[in-house]
Amino acid sequence: MAIKWDNYFAERTRHITGSQIRQFFALTERPEVISFAGGFPGNEFFPRENIAGALFKIVMEDSRQALQYGPTEGSYDLRELTARRMRLEGAECEPGNLIITDGSQQGLDLLSRILVDPGQPVLVEEPAYIGGMSAIKSYGGIPVGVEIDEDGPLPSKMEETVIRLHKEGRPPKLFYTVPNFQNPTGATTSPERRHKILDIASRYNLIILEDNPYGPLCYEGEVPPSYMALDREKRVIYLGSYSKVLIPGIRIGWLAGPQPLVDKVSMAKQTADLCSSSLGQQLAWFLSRDGFLDRHIMRLTELYREKRNAMVGAMKRYFPAGVRFNVPRGGFFIWVEFPGHFPTGRELLELSLQRNVAFVHGEGFSSNGGGMNSARFSFSQPEIEDITLGIKILGSLFHEVEGNSSLKAVGQ
Amino acid sequence: MAIKWDNYFAERTRHITGSQIRQFFALTERPEVISFAGGFPGNEFFPRENIAGALFKIVMEDSRQALQYGPTEGSYDLRELTARRMRLEGAECEPGNLIITDGSQQGLDLLSRILVDPGQPVLVEEPAYIGGMSAIKSYGGIPVGVEIDEDGPLPSKMEETVIRLHKEGRPPKLFYTVPNFQNPTGATTSPERRHKILDIASRYNLIILEDNPYGPLCYEGEVPPSYMALDREKRVIYLGSYSKVLIPGIRIGWLAGPQPLVDKVSMAKQTADLCSSSLGQQLAWFLSRDGFLDRHIMRLTELYREKRNAMVGAMKRYFPAGVRFNVPRGGFFIWVEFPGHFPTGRELLELSLQRNVAFVHGEGFSSNGGGMNSARFSFSQPEIEDITLGIKILGSLFHEVEGNSSLKAVGQ
Numbered sequence: 014m015a016i017k018w019d020n021y022f023a024e025r026t027r028h029i030t031g032s033q034i035r036q037f038f039a040l041t042e043r044p045e046v047i048s049f050a051g052g053f054p055g056n057e058f059f060p061r062e063n064i065a066g067a068l069f070k071i072v073m074e075d076s077r078q079a080l081q082y083g084p085t086e087g088s089y090d091l092r093e094l095t096a097r098r099m100r101l102e103g104a105e106c107e108p109g110n111l112i113i114t115d116g117s118q119q120g121l122d123l124l125s126r127i128l129v130d131p132g133q134p135v136l137v138e139e140p141a142y143i144g145g146m147s148a149i150k151s152y153g154g155i156p157v158g159v160e161i162d163e164d165g166p167l168p169s170k171m172e173e174t175v176i177r178l179h180k181e182g183r184p185p186k187l188f189y190t191v192p193n194f195q196n197p198t199g200a201t202t203s204p205e206r207r208h209k210i211l212d213i214a215s216r217y218n219l220i221i222l223e224d225n226p227y228g229p230l231c232y233e234g235e236v237p238p239s240y241m242a243l244d245r246e247k248r249v250i251y252l253g254s255y256s257k258v259l260i261p262g263i264r265i266g267w268l269a270g271p272q273p274l275v276d277k278v279s280m281a282k283q284t285a286d287l288c289s290s291s292l293g294q295q296l297a298w299f300l301s302r303d304g305f306l307d308r309h310i311m312r313l314t315e316l317y318r319e320k321r322n323a324m325v326g327a328m329k330r331y332f333p334a335g336v337r338f339n340v341p342r343g344g345f346f347i348w349v350e351f352p353g354h355f356p357t358g359r360e361l362l363e364l365s366l367q368r369n370v371a372f373v374h375g376e377g378f379s380s381n382g383g384g385m386n387s388a389r390f391s392f393s394q395p396e397i398e399d400i401t402l403g404i405k406i407l408g409s410l411f412h413e414v415e416g417n418s419s420l421k422a423v424g425q
Numbered sequence: 426m427a428i429k430w431d432n433y434f435a436e437r438t439r440h441i442t443g444s445q446i447r448q449f450f451a452l453t454e455r456p457e458v459i460s461f462a463g464g465f466p467g468n469e470f471f472p473r474e475n476i477a478g479a480l481f482k483i484v485m486e487d488s489r490q491a492l493q494y495g496p497t498e499g500s501y502d503l504r505e506l507t508a509r510r511m512r513l514e515g516a517e518c519e520p521g522n523l524i525i526t527d528g529s530q531q532g533l534d535l536l537s538r539i540l541v542d543p544g545q546p547v548l549v550e551e552p553a554y555i556g557g558m559s560a561i562k563s564y565g566g567i568p569v570g571v572e573i574d575e576d577g578p579l580p581s582k583m584e585e586t587v588i589r590l591h592k593e594g595r596p597p598k599l600f601y602t603v604p605n606f607q608n609p610t611g612a613t614t615s616p617e618r619r620h621k622i623l624d625i626a627s628r629y630n631l632i633i634l635e636d637n638p639y640g641p642l643c644y645e646g647e648v649p650p651s652y653m654a655l656d657r658e659k660r661v662i663y664l665g666s667y668s669k670v671l672i673p674g675i676r677i678g679w680l681a682g683p684q685p686l687v688d689k690v691s692m693a694k695q696t697a698d699l700c701s702s703s704l705g706q707q708l709a710w711f712l713s714r715d716g717f718l719d720r721h722i723m724r725l726t727e728l729y730r731e732k733r734n735a736m737v738g739a740m741k742r743y744f745p746a747g748v749r750f751n752v753p754r755g756g757f758f759i760w761v762e763f764p765g766h767f768p769t770g771r772e773l774l775e776l777s778l779q780r781n782v783a784f785v786h787g788e789g790f791s792s793n794g795g796g797m798n799s800a801r802f803s804f805s806q807p808e809i810e811d812i813t814l815g816i817k818i819l820g821s822l823f824h825e826v827e828g829n830s831s832l833k834a835v836g837q
Contacts, residue, residue: 016660018685021598021632023542023564029692056489064492065484072477077468080476080674115527115698122697130435144699151696152435186433220433248428262492262703273430280441284563285534286527287556290702291674
């Protein structure tokens with residue numbers, strides 16, 4: 014008799030659902046598809062000679078360090094270099110405040126495990142990073158959106174939301190934010206807003222979870238000081254990553270925060286997977302210690318700026334005037350908003366896939382059923398000629414759609 | 426004002442505690458300590474030339490495959506080779522039934538997340554692997570021990586326990602077992618017992634979670650057919666690992682099971698860390714595909730057999746007659762039981778550490794407060810001369826302890 018697995022699954026699996034993004038990756042990975050979907054770094058930017066050489070050396074010279082189990086909190090060497098990176102950004106950070114994770118996604122998962130009770134509201138940006146929301150939801154938390162614009166979350170809206178939740182008897186404890194070149198909108202929170210948000214956090218006893226995978230990839234101007242650098246009350250937890258600035262394939266990120274929190278995360282990580290990859294940690298350390306990574310990030314900044322310019326230029330040239338988009342100062346993403354008379358983002362994606370171009374429609378990024386008329390475009394992975402070609406194809410599609418909807422409007 | 430973190434931690438963190446084993450690793454890692462504590466592979470057995478050469482090739486020849494994000498369920502190539510490995514052991518397995526995890530510890534964590542509700546009893550071996558129990562406990566499950574001897578879990582005791590739990594209105598759904606060269610006892614479940622346990626599972630609707638990191642490292646005789654190979658009802662979930670047979674530092678293991686279960690695990694893994702290390706997966710694939718790994722396992726079998734023989738020989742020579750131990754047919758562990766008039770395992774460990782020798786006392790492996798007079802000795806990591814020296818030092822200690830306790834007995 015076949016097992017009825019539904020009888021065996023735990024209650025909490027009701028909250029676990031696959032990400033819309035990853036579910037249609039299979040589709041977008043067909044070689045004929047130009048994909049603006051995944052937030053993947055450009056393959057052609059991977060410094061493979063340096064990586065191959067470094068791997069050879071670290072394995073031959075200290076195979077124990079590179080190949081054996083390591084400490085749960087991560088190798089001391091990498092934590093020391095990473096803490097130094099944090100201090101250069103103005104944050105107080107020592108190796109003991111820092112734990113290495115399997116990419117920052119594991120940080121989001123472990124933090125949700127440690128901090129989120131079932132039914133508890135967690136403040137997020139509206140729209141927000143899908144992986145952050147799915148971590149919160151998988152532990153039964155309820156993401157509650159705080160509206161953002163091009164300067165980040167609106168402090169007045171944030172305070173209104175906090176007050177409302179307090180009145181409802183379910184005060185929030187946590188605000189999850191991607192302050193630099195946000196996923197999905199590309200927005201960067203202004204310094205003024207950061208101060209105001211920290212002030213709100215202080216007044217309402219909120220912890221700020223600052224997720225900063227894209228900060229180092231800044232194409233214009235400066236990155237504002239981090240929440241962790243501005244914080245005077247040790248109420249900020251910071252997530253960083255080597256995925257976008259080096260490679261994702263080693264799954265190495267980090268979490269920094271106050272000691273009691275980091276100790277608890279470390280215990281949770283022990284159970285989750287004992288430790289992160291020693292080989293990956295040694296590679297990140299080896300390529301960081303002599304300045305290679307910093308020089309590489311400077312090169313990446315030039316290279317991704319060209320990709321961003323190619324996408325923005327093509328959008329200006331090919332998209333109908335009613336389709337709005339922003340020009341992010343860094344990171345991987347452009348947020349596109351379609352006029353109200355257009356089909357939804359989801360419908361447009363279906364039409365686009367018929368023409369072998371992919372993006373992500375906006376619904377998955379919303380905590381409140383919004384995002385119907387929007388989409389996230391990533392310029393990080395496709396090469397420049399494909400960016401131009403893909404946007405041109407979509408431009409034709411959007412013009413056709415606009416023509417049809419005008420016709421429909423006339424016909425009504 | 427300092428944040429009171431206890432106000433922020435989720436209710437479930439009550440269940441999360443650090444492993445006793447990992448907590449005293451810092452102590453055992455001092456260079457002057459001979460450690461029989463961790464279940465670490467021997468550093469000197471890592472095939473570092475092959476690994477260094479393979480890494481260089483896979484990075485240079487297909488950097489996208491090795492360095493980019495990969496599918497959540499793991500690379501198709503590695504899943505195909507791993508499924509073939511499972512079929513060679515007699516199990517029905519296709520790449521679609523299999524998901525790559527960050528070592529088998531992540532498999533234990535994800536399965537507990539998917540299958541274990543708070544307060545639910547989960548059958549485990551008594552004694553059992555600490556990491557398995559901590560995964561179960563961290564999701565609120567309650568490990569309930571089934572006594573084992575040198576032939577594995579006692580079917581009669583298992584059935585009694587199941588009946589008792591049914592009567593108590595809290596029927597178990599899951600039995601967690603390490604059938605080959607068990608951690609911590611080194612015991613291997615006999616074929617007869619496997620059949621009987623499968624029969625009990627069938628009659629009481631239990632899922633069997635078969636954790637088999639050590640099976641390939643067999644020094645004498647044959648490994649019995651796996652539960653998954655014997656199962657006719659698809660009620661077995663299998664965990665495997667490349668950590669002991671290749672290297673732990675890439676964190677690559679796998680989980681095989683029926684489709685509905687694997688699909689659910691895959692969704693949970695998406696949230697946990699998006700995907701396992703692409704670099705690690707490519708390395709495991711590269712070293713498996715042409716038979717290198719199989720030849721390496723044959724060499725390891727010879728080498729670890731020598732270490733086991735060295736430890737068993739030294740224990741026979743140096744330990745007092747009253748200290749009992751088994752001779753495992755494979756794996757990394759020997760289980761030691763002290764006479765009742767000895768100090769406890771925990772006390773003996775403290776005395777041993779004063780002489781710079783470490784092992785793990787038995788308490789942590791017990792679900793019911795047992796294991797006071799026992800200890801786990803691992804022969805996998807120290808070199809042979811250190812094995813002999815360490816056991817000799819402990820032999821003197823145990824003889825002294827025995828003399829003291831005889832004197833005390835005389836004095837009474």
